[in-house]
Amino acid sequence: MRWIVRGVLFVALAAGVFGLLPRLGGLTRDAAGLRHARPALVAAAIVAQAVSLGCYALLYRRVLASLGARLRFRLAAGVTLASFLVSHVTPFGSATGTLLNVSTLEAEGIAALTTGEAIGLTSLVSAAALIALFAAGLAATAGPHISQSYLMIAGIAFALVASAAAIALLVGAHPGIAERAGRRVARLI
């Protein structure tokens, strides 16, 4: 009975987020223009996305290995893809993704604390790359004539970058936080 209720809730949420919201936002009309995209470049984008997910799985596997936990690439890729699914279709998805990682790797004999630490460190590396990209973008766009709107956009983006960096550093320093938060949120959901 519990699984049926969860299943119904999941389908309702998915229908709401992926079916109703785009219609309300008027995106259905805009989406029709997607047919005019150049196919070769769309194919290149799909390949780049696949490579990006593969690299993330590889990074996660390397971080786990550096913590003494060996994992087959196939399993690391499977966990990465499954975490991508749950984190993109459930509220508080990062926490649910963490829980999925912890429970899956626990079955493989990897301690929850090690998984929490690996997730924290992987997020830290990912956040550091984003910060470097953001800084490079800012350096490339900053010129002698800086407009007010540019400063506002840069200010908002800088606040977001600083918040993400603080969270990533906190989780990196205290990996248990990710694990505990994941379990707590999963209980609530």
Place this chain on the structure above:
Amino acid sequence: MFLAFGYQPGFGPLAVAYAAANIASAIPITPGGLGVVEVTLVAITVGFGAPRATAVLAVLGYRVVNYWLPLPPGALAYLRLRLNAHSADKA
């Protein structure tokens, strides 16, 4: 995706928009930053001079590739992990 719609944005604006949108998506307002990423990317790229219609199309196209396409393989991977865990529990 901007190139696929015939517009070439500069590296700087694209880097700032991409990094800011990805960081904004970390705030758990909607699953996977749905809506947050789209608004952030369109707002920043238009703010840097991209035509609005092209920016909307490019961002929608990017999100189809970046958000929607990995979901089916993700579902398969999830089912596989659950089935493996179930069979391990039985054994």
